[in-house]
Amino acid sequence: MAKLSVLINRIVIVIVSFIMIIMGGTTSILRYKNGQEEHLHNVNLLVKRLCFNLDWPLWDYNTDSIENIMQLEIENDFVTMIALYNEDNRLIFGITKNKSNISANEAEKIIFSTNPKLISNNKVLHYEFDKKGIEIGNVVIVTTKSYLFTNLSKDICLTLVQFILMAIVLITILHEILKKVIVVPLQKYCELVGSFREHNLFIRANFNQNHEMKVLSDSFNAMAETLQNYSEEMKNQVKLRTHQLQVYNDELLNIQRQIESEMQMGQRIQEAIIPKTKFAEIDCAGFYRPMEQLGGDYYDIVNQGNGKYAFVIADVCGHGIPAAMVTMMAKISFQKNIRLYSTPEDVIRQVNLDLCKITANKEYLAAFYGELDLTANILTYSNAALTEILLIQKDGRLQRLLPNSSIIGYVEKLPLQTATISTENTSKLVLYTDGITESTKNGERYGIERLESVVLRNKDKKAEELKNAIIEDLNSFMPLEGAKDDLTLLVINLDNSSI
Numbered sequence: 001m002a003k004l005s006v007l008i009n010r011i012v013i014v015i016v017s018f019i020m021i022i023m024g025g026t027t028s029i030l031r032y033k034n035g036q037e038e039h040l041h042n043v044n045l046l047v048k049r050l051c052f053n054l055d056w057p058l059w060d061y062n063t064d065s066i067e068n069i070m071q072l073e074i075e076n077d078f079v080t081m082i083a084l085y086n087e088d089n090r091l092i093f094g095i096t097k098n099k100s101n102i103s104a105n106e107a108e109k110i111i112f113s114t115n116p117k118l119i120s121n122n123k124v125l126h127y128e129f130d131k132k133g134i135e136i137g138n139v140v141i142v143t144t145k146s147y148l149f150t151n152l153s154k155d156i157c158l159t160l161v162q163f164i165l166m167a168i169v170l171i172t173i174l175h176e177i178l179k180k181v182i183v184v185p186l187q188k189y190c191e192l193v194g195s196f197r198e199h200n201l202f203i204r205a206n207f208n209q210n211h212e213m214k215v216l217s218d219s220f221n222a223m224a225e226t227l228q229n230y231s232e233e234m235k236n237q238v239k240l241r242t243h244q245l246q247v248y249n250d251e252l253l254n255i256q257r258q259i260e261s262e263m264q265m266g267q268r269i270q271e272a273i274i275p276k277t278k279f280a281e282i283d284c285a286g287f288y289r290p291m292e293q294l295g296g297d298y299y300d301i302v303n304q305g306n307g308k309y310a311f312v313i314a315d316v317c318g319h320g321i322p323a324a325m326v327t328m329m330a331k332i333s334f335q336k337n338i339r340l341y342s343t344p345e346d347v348i349r350q351v352n353l354d355l356c357k358i359t360a361n362k363e364y365l366a367a368f369y370g371e372l373d374l375t376a377n378i379l380t381y382s383n384a385a386l387t388e389i390l391l392i393q394k395d396g397r398l399q400r401l402l403p404n405s406s407i408i409g410y411v412e413k414l415p416l417q418t419a420t421i422s423t424e425n426t427s428k429l430v431l432y433t434d435g436i437t438e439s440t441k442n443g444e445r446y447g448i449e450r451l452e453s454v455v456l457r458n459k460d461k462k463a464e465e466l467k468n469a470i471i472e473d474l475n476s477f478m479p480l481e482g483a484k485d486d487l488t489l490l491v492i493n494l495d496n497s498s499i
Helices: 002-051 061-074 102-110 146-197 212-270 320-340 344-361 447-457 463-477
Strands: 079-086 092-094 117-128 134-143 283-291 297-305 308-316 366-374 378-384 389-393 398-401 421-422 426-432 485-494
Touching: 002 061, 002 134, 002 146, 061 079, 061 092, 079 102, 079 297, 102 134, 146 212, 212 398, 283 297, 283 463, 297 320, 297 485, 308 320, 308 426, 320 344, 320 366, 344 366, 344 378, 344 398, 398 447, 421 447, 426 447, 426 463, 447 463
Parallel strands: none
Antiparallel strands: 079 092, 079 134, 117 134, 283 485, 297 308, 308 366, 366 378, 378 421, 389 398, 389 426, 426 485
16 A cells, blocks of 8 residues: 555656646747747847937937947947948947947958848938938947846756745645545555455445545445355365265275275285296296286196196286286186197187187287197297397397287287297206386386396306396386386296206
8 A cells, every 4th residue: 555655646747747738838939929029129129229319410420329229228238349431431429338349340340250141231321401411321239139048047946946835735635635546545455455454354444535435335245245155165165065075085095995905815816826836857936026016927737647848928008907807818728728729829729719709809918829749848928029139049149039910809810920939958948028128217227138148147047046137237227116017037048967
């Protein structure tokens, strides 16, 4: 509100100053014009007096009389020089305020250096009887307007003082009027609004200074009453909604506890499908870490007897409960069909048909399925769109087993291929899902090249040690807690002599 008072003061000062400037300028212009008219009038009177007094017999070279007349006229403030010439244009007598008698050259210099508007050159005529006037010479009068500006400056200073005093009086009067009519009511109104803002909804306005403030007061009171009623209604609604939300919140908490309990049970079930037992004939080690409580990856190893083992590692599309359910169905289907069929091709084909019937082409998985015959040293496998599986040769070289089949569970007629390789010269098989190689830190992927480098450095270690080396390197690259996908790893030692 102090800013409003300052603003009003400035407006009043600007308005009054503007009015005073206009009035002062107008007054000065009028006074200047009046001074010019008075100056012209005085010059005309001077000319008439001189022409009248310089008639016969003064013109007959009566220099004393001429000098007295011109000495008298030169005393006028507006006269600078008076020069008298005869009919032959010869200077008879010239006078200025500083010199009583000037030469013809001096007179000419003054005349030529003066503004023509300030020079009056008039003929002197002699009238005798009824004859026409006879020219007996001319008189030149040089005048000045400096006295006008001197007098005008005095008048302007006096007017300025008067206007300043008037402005001070007007500003004081206007300020008091505006303060009483506008500032004081608005100050009260601001205090009222401040109290209202502090939730004092029972306060009311009572302004009767003028019609406008009365209208403002009535409008404020109507608004305050409306807001008060609305506030009471809102309090009741909030109380009701709070109670309802509490009921809903309790229900949601119960549902959340139930879901968490079910998720924990599902997690335990999923962990149970990961094989924990060791096999006497085969050295293997696995690692599984889901991104969420339930994941979409799994691996499994089945002892078929007579030195034969079937193993699978799978990656279901998606995460969470749907992916976990597909994982369970895939494990059940693989274990069932491994017992029923003798070739990897038949096992995968039947698993694909089982999943297509259940998921209706909405869920699918990528998988690597292999059958290892330790007696015949043969590995038969099918890589159904999984990763490039790493096969370590005994001489230290790495071989990538590329995908050779399509995804499982999407179409019933699965494009399927199997491959058979000898394991006599092989050392280990490293199977993994893409969560391993696609782990990212600051835009950089872990990548298969880094995985191959770790495998080569630890190729002579047992399966458990090689698995630990890979997981430790991955964790140093990116903490496992920040993984954006399920992490699954399976290492199988194919060299019986190293068990």
